[in-house]
Amino acid sequence: MAKPNKPQHAPDTGHEWDGIRELTNPPPRWWMIAFHAGWIFCIIYFILYPAIPLVHDSTKGILGWTQIKEFKEAVAENDAIKAPYLKKVAAMDGQALLADAGMRNFAESSAKAIFGDNCAGCHGAGGEGAPGLFPNLADDAWLFGGDFDTIVESITDGRQGNMPAHADMLDDAVINQLADFVIAASQGKATEEGLIQFNEAGCNGCHGDDAAGGAVNELGSGAASLTDAIWRFGSSRDDVLRTIRYGVNQEDVPNTRIAIMPAFGGKLSPEAIKMLAVKVHELGGGK
Amino acid sequence: MAEQEPVNIDDLYADATHWHVNTGGETIHAKRMPGRFRSLKWYASTLWILYMITPYFRWEGHQAILFDIPKRQFHLFSTTLWPQDIWMLSLVLILLAMTLFGLTAVIGRVWCGYFCFQTVWTDWFTWLEDKIEGNPVQRRKLDAAPWNARKIRLKLFKHTLWLLISIVTGVTFAAYFTDAFALWHSYLTLDAPMVAWVVLAAFIFGTYVFAGFMREQVCFWLCPYARIQSVMVDKDTELPTYDVARGEPRGKVRGAGSESRGDCIDCKLCVGVCPTGVDIREGMQEGCITCGMCIDACDSIMGKVDRPRGLIRYASEKVMAGEVLPPLFKRPRVIAYSTIFLLAVAGIVYGMTHIPPVELSVVHARQPLFIQMGNGTVQNKYTIKALNKTPAELHFKLTVEGVDGIKIVGEAGNGIVLEAGKMIPFHLFLAAEPGVLKGKKMPIHFVLESLESPVIRMEYESVFIGPAGY
Numbered sequence: 001m002a003k004p005n006k007p008q009h010a011p012d013t014g015h016e017w018d019g020i021r022e023l024t025n026p027p028p029r030w031w032m033i034a035f036h037a038g039w040i041f042c043i044i045y046f047i048l049y050p051a052i053p054l055v056h057d058s059t060k061g062i063l064g065w066t067q068i069k070e071f072k073e074a075v076a077e078n079d080a081i082k083a084p085y086l087k088k089v090a091a092m093d094g095q096a097l098l099a100d101a102g103m104r105n106f107a108e109s110s111a112k113a114i115f116g117d118n119c120a121g122c123h124g125a126g127g128e129g130a131p132g133l134f135p136n137l138a139d140d141a142w143l144f145g146g147d148f149d150t151i152v153e154s155i156t157d158g159r160q161g162n163m164p165a166h167a168d169m170l171d172d173a174v175i176n177q178l179a180d181f182v183i184a185a186s187q188g189k190a191t192e193e194g195l196i197q198f199n200e201a202g203c204n205g206c207h208g209d210d211a212a213g214g215a216v217n218e219l220g221s222g223a224a225s226l227t228d229a230i231w232r233f234g235s236s237r238d239d240v241l242r243t244i245r246y247g248v249n250q251e252d253v254p255n256t257r258i259a260i261m262p263a264f265g266g267k268l269s270p271e272a273i274k275m276l277a278v279k280v281h282e283l284g285g286g287k
Numbered sequence: 288m289a290e291q292e293p294v295n296i297d298d299l300y301a302d303a304t305h306w307h308v309n310t311g312g313e314t315i316h317a318k319r320m321p322g323r324f325r326s327l328k329w330y331a332s333t334l335w336i337l338y339m340i341t342p343y344f345r346w347e348g349h350q351a352i353l354f355d356i357p358k359r360q361f362h363l364f365s366t367t368l369w370p371q372d373i374w375m376l377s378l379v380l381i382l383l384a385m386t387l388f389g390l391t392a393v394i395g396r397v398w399c400g401y402f403c404f405q406t407v408w409t410d411w412f413t414w415l416e417d418k419i420e421g422n423p424v425q426r427r428k429l430d431a432a433p434w435n436a437r438k439i440r441l442k443l444f445k446h447t448l449w450l451l452i453s454i455v456t457g458v459t460f461a462a463y464f465t466d467a468f469a470l471w472h473s474y475l476t477l478d479a480p481m482v483a484w485v486v487l488a489a490f491i492f493g494t495y496v497f498a499g500f501m502r503e504q505v506c507f508w509l510c511p512y513a514r515i516q517s518v519m520v521d522k523d524t525e526l527p528t529y530d531v532a533r534g535e536p537r538g539k540v541r542g543a544g545s546e547s548r549g550d551c552i553d554c555k556l557c558v559g560v561c562p563t564g565v566d567i568r569e570g571m572q573e574g575c576i577t578c579g580m581c582i583d584a585c586d587s588i589m590g591k592v593d594r595p596r597g598l599i600r601y602a603s604e605k606v607m608a609g610e611v612l613p614p615l616f617k618r619p620r621v622i623a624y625s626t627i628f629l630l631a632v633a634g635i636v637y638g639m640t641h642i643p644p645v646e647l648s649v650v651h652a653r654q655p656l657f658i659q660m661g662n663g664t665v666q667n668k669y670t671i672k673a674l675n676k677t678p679a680e681l682h683f684k685l686t687v688e689g690v691d692g693i694k695i696v697g698e699a700g701n702g703i704v705l706e707a708g709k710m711i712p713f714h715l716f717l718a719a720e721p722g723v724l725k726g727k728k729m730p731i732h733f734v735l736e737s738l739e740s741p742v743i744r745m746e747y748e749s750v751f752i753g754p755a756g757y
Contacts (some may be wrong), residue, residue: 028310030501103712125653138668141661188663217536228661282714284658284668 026049071174072215082110089271093247094148097278104278111279114272118264119280127283132234135259140229140285143213143222151277154271158263161222161232163206165247165256170201178203180242182226185211186235233257309574311504314430315564316423317413318556322583331401332410339455342462354464360708366639369676371646375638382631387512389520389624393615394601395526399513400578405505408456408498409562412449419445430555449499450491457490503563506576511575520571522604523618527577527601529568530607537568540592550594551556557581557599567599645681645705646674647735647745656752665753666696666718673735673745675705682738685715689731692723693751703735717751724753 015022027035045051049061051166073184085106089097097103116125123129127137140146143161144154166175178201181194190211198204198211206223207213224232233243243257250256280286295437309315319325344351346364353362361368366627368375390397398404404742418442420426461472461483473479497505506513534551538544551568558566560581565574567581585599606612617623652668658664675681685700687693696716717731729751737743 015535030311030504101713103713105713122653126652128655128658136655136658138655139659139660225661229659229663230661239477284666284716287659 002013007268089274094152094274094277094281097274098281099150102265104282107278108277111272111275114268114276115279118268119276127280132231132239135232136230137280138284139230140287141225141228142285142287143224143232145287146169146281146285148277148281151286152273155268155273155276155280156263156265158220159261161214161248161257163223163243163248163250163261165200165245165250165253165255167245170244174201175241175244178244179237182211183235183237183240185227186229188227203246232259296530309503309507309564311501311507315503315562316426317562317564317580317585318423318459318554318559319414319417320560320578320580320584320587322586324579324583328401328406328578328580330720332407334402335404335407337525339459341465342459345447350466352463353466356464357651358708363488367676367678368642369646369674371674372587372642375635378631378634378638382628382635385624385628385631387518389517389621389628392521392524392618392620392624395524395577396513396516396575397577399506399516399576405497405510406562406578408452408494409502410694411452412498413502413562415448416445419448428623446499449495453491454487455496456494458486460490461486461749469555493697503574503576506563507574513576519572523612525601525606527567527575527579527582527599528571528572528602528607529569529605530597530602532607534568534598550589550598552588552592552600556584556587556588560584586703606727642655642676643745644675644743645683645735645737645745646672647733648672649733649747649749651749651752657754658706659726659754660718664718664720665724667714667751669717669733669749670712671706671715671733672710672712673703674710675707678707679741680707681705684736685739686736687717687731688734688736690719690725690729693717693719693729719751719753721753724751726750726753 010023010025012021012023026032046059047061048063049065050058051061052059085103085108088103089107092100092103097107115127119127122134123137124134129136129138135143142150144150144159174197177194177197181190181198184190184194195211198207199209203211207226208223211226212228213223229240233239233248242255246253246255246257248257248259268276342350346362349362350362351362355362359370387398416426420429421434429438429441438447458471458474464486465483470479470483473483477488501509529551532549534549536548537551537553538548540552557568558564558581560583561567562578563574563576563578565572567575579601582599582601586596589596589598603612648671649668650672652670656667658666658668671685673683681704683703684704685695687695687700694717696718699713699715729750731749733747733749735743735745735747
């Protein structure tokens with residue numbers, strides 16, 4: 001049976017305000033237990049963990065716990081989980097990586113952050129590039145080749161486009177006619193006469209006899225196909241004229257087009273580049 | 288300024304003369320007596336035997352009831368619930384709440400009195416205490432006695448048994464979340480994972496302290512349900528009630544003035560058997576868990592003194608006042624609770640019978656929204672997430688419908704293999720000639736169809752986005 005509790009008969013503290021006396025009823029025992037447990041917890045916590053702020057620093061706590069240490073441990077834990085997969089990435093070739101759904105998914109997910117840190121600045125978060133400035137990685141037009149190994153090569157060693165400036169080599173009327181021809185070619189309306197003039201001007205040396213880029217692309221010339229709907233440096237007549245007149249990456253030529261992809265071989269691990277290549281390959285135009 | 292009249296503090300508390308708060312200052316040693324409600328309490332507590340043995344049942348090669356948190360799968364016999372199905376849990380919670388509210392409105396805290404784990408485990412613990420240390424009088428004497436060999440022996444025996452029950456309770460709880468037999472093995476070989484030890488320690492501590500020491504204090508101070516019960520009962524609710532009209536004035540059976548006295552002989556047995564230390568004769572109060580022990584006690588005494596039983600009985604306030612209790616279906620609370628209850632049941636039945644075997648979701652790439660390809664076509668990228676919730680590997684064909692001329696690029700729609708219980712997202716491209724595109728954004732839908740019969744067919748609405756101006 002419970003002890004009869006008559007709170008109003010407890011002795012008072014002698015304090016009285018407007019007839020209201022302060023009594024000395026004890027708090028419930030569970031409350032006292034919680035109270036003592038509370039301050040004991042605090043003291044133990046203060047001893048174990050950083051707690052008391054000092055002028056420039058705070059007490060360290062005997063466990064030596066810090067947030068950055070916990071973060072680093074978590075990163076190490078994550079790395080340990082990823083390690084066997086990265087080993088697999090290193091061992092597999094491009095075709096195998098793309099064919100294995102699980103590994104492809106791992107590579108793409110891992111490459112998301114790497115792409116964001118290293119590639120998205122120019123090529124955009126979705127690889128869509130920037131018209132006239134940076135190439136679109138999501139379409140199927142590749143200046144240097146869109147197969148897995150070539151993509152790896154492009155990332156590792158970088159790329160540098162090259163097209164001579166024709167302003168001093170060709171008559172301005174010819175340049176205008178060539179511009180009209182390639183614009184027509186990109187719309188599938190190429191004319192015989194235009195192609196003859198194109199080849200006579202020497203454009204076929206890089207862009208191929210059919211103006212489709214073709215086999216020379218595989219040599220790493222970076223010469224674009226002029227027959228597809230995609231323009232590296234803009235599709236307007238003025239853009240095309242500028243490209244023909246001043247070329248690409250020409251030293252001491254003002255108005256020349258700049259097309260330089262830096263090499264990431266020294267910056268990223270081979271595994272990271274492989275995973276990036278999987279992501280780029282899967283953006284939409286991988287061959 | 289007028290002289291203020293001195294206030295007598297005791298007058299302020301006049302209403303509270305019966306008010307005494309049980310703060311656990313003294314252990315309640317309730318007497319155990321046989322009776323109708325005592326038997327009912329035993330029967331009810333055997334339901335918890337089910338809790339104890341359920342983890343050991345096997346069903347179709349796995350644990351019949353298993354809440355697999357790491358794999359995010361809940362196995363209930365043949366049914367497997369995935370995180371996507373968890374909305375049904377809210378219906379289950381509503382259902383349980385309505386059961387509790389409805390029962391409370393009709394017969395009070397029947398959960399507290401007979402079924403609650405706090406009540407049941409406390410009952411088991413005090414039963415052991417009664418067997419080991421003797422009846423309440425002997426127990427109080429033992430508590431007050433100085434420590435000697437006998438006291439140490441009895442206490443040690445009791446606490447060992449309490450701890451054993453606590454350990455079994457904890458292991459049982461943990462066994463719902465992992466394979467029960469493997470769990471026992473890992474505990475016995477001291478090889479269990481950290482989380483298993485923490486759960487076990489928490490449950491041993493909780494069971495031992497709550498059922499062994501805090502007991503009715505949990506009901507008084509910790510339990511939220513006890514706090515809201517006063518708004519869940521009304522004048523129609525049947526509760527253990529002392530018949531004041533019949534019982535008062537209470538007093539001895541014989542002696543001067545006994546003729547004018549009521550039926551209550553003031554033996555205080557109703558208080559002595561109460562597990563929460565309540566005096567039911569003061570009326571319904573927060574400490575009463577409506578377990579009916581006082582009814583058993585009073586009935587036995589009434590039998591002995593040749594007075595009719597039922598001085599304390601299950602009765603509603605209305606019946607005690609001589610009114611007629613309305614039938615169940617005419618009580619608004621009962622109607623409201625049962626309606627919500629039935630809606631929840633309907634929702635759960637619908638959910639359980641309509642769990643899709645495959646979950647399909649298609650996400651259109653946000654950047655770039657579309658890609659212009661070299662041959663002039665427009666391409667859109669989609670991420671397909673298909674989860675096979677069945678236990679078998681399934682083969683699928685994915686097609687796209689809605690706009691003629693929008694086609695899947697390559698063979699990506701064929702030969703889709705979904706492993707059991709796995710989801711690996713994959714990409715898919717749709718392409719269309721510019722002439723096909725009639726607007727900036729065209730609604731299409733993906734259809735995922737299984738090659739095996741019975742055919743599983745899932746649809747997902749999406750869009751194809753093209754450049755404006757076509």
